[in-house]
Amino acid sequence: MKKIGMLTPSSNTAVEPVTAAMAASLSEVSVHFTRFKLTKIIIGDNKRGESDTDTLLEAASLLMDADVDVIAYNATSGGWLGEESDQALCDAITRRTAKPATTSILALLEAMRLYKIKTYCLVTPLVDEVTKQVIEQYKNQGFECTGYRNFNIKLNKMSSEITDKQIIEAVKESFIPGTDAIILSGTNMRAAHLATPLEEEYGVPVFDTAAVTLWKTLRLIGANNAGISGWGRILE
Secondary structure: OEEEEEEEEOOOOOHHHHHHHHOOOOOOEEEEEEEEOOOEOOOOOOOEOOEOHHHHHHHHHHHHOOOOOEEEEOOOOHHHHOHHHHHHHHHHHHHHHOOOEEEHHHHHHHHHHHOOOOEEEEEEOOOHHHHHHHHHHHHHOOOEEEEEEEOOOOEHHHHHHOOHHHHHHHHHHHOOOOOOEEEEOOOOOOOHHHHHHHHHHHOOOEEEHHHHHHHHHHHHOOOOOOOOOOOOHHHO
16 A cells, blocks of 8 residues: 655645545555645745744654655645745655655646646636736746636635636636646645546646646556546546
8 A cells, every 4th residue: 555645734624535535546545644834825934824844844754654655745835936945845855754755836847747738827716916926937937827817815724615616717717729728726726626527628638736736646656546537637
């Protein structure tokens, strides 16, 4: 049995049940979670919610009590902090635990490169200022945003209350024909189950951040994702 460990924001009520549902068909893989303090998005010196790197490393160490094989920071702060920041966090986790590590944003960027994505539309719970930083960071990595819709949510716990209808309408408002992909960014926004129907409607890959995080951890432990369906082509 391979074990995946995930660091989860304290206010996130979506990513655990969603990830468990996505992984339900994997008989040789189990997923385990620990939490770190994050209730709102803070732009400033302490940029990963209310938790600093030492706090995250301590949370990662707790996962090692379960002898996990890989650790994922299952949150999207790397979207505005940048790829280098998330990679530095992963390097620190690996030094502490001797296990491979990834984040939701590193997984997303890898998926976009794998699919040779150049343009995307973005749907996210984030506030305006942070959304613009995310778009700028992705531009620095060679990805151009053709349209976006953000829900301007300040308290992370409220992201889980975004409805299917709101997400579907947000994609409709922001998608421009010819765009290469759709990104549903926010691991507390319940959106992974919409990836497959949206792919069927728009004809492009849909990358949900909870889904790509699971995808990347499975790759890191060499696990077969056969049997997973209905969560977007990235997991099929």
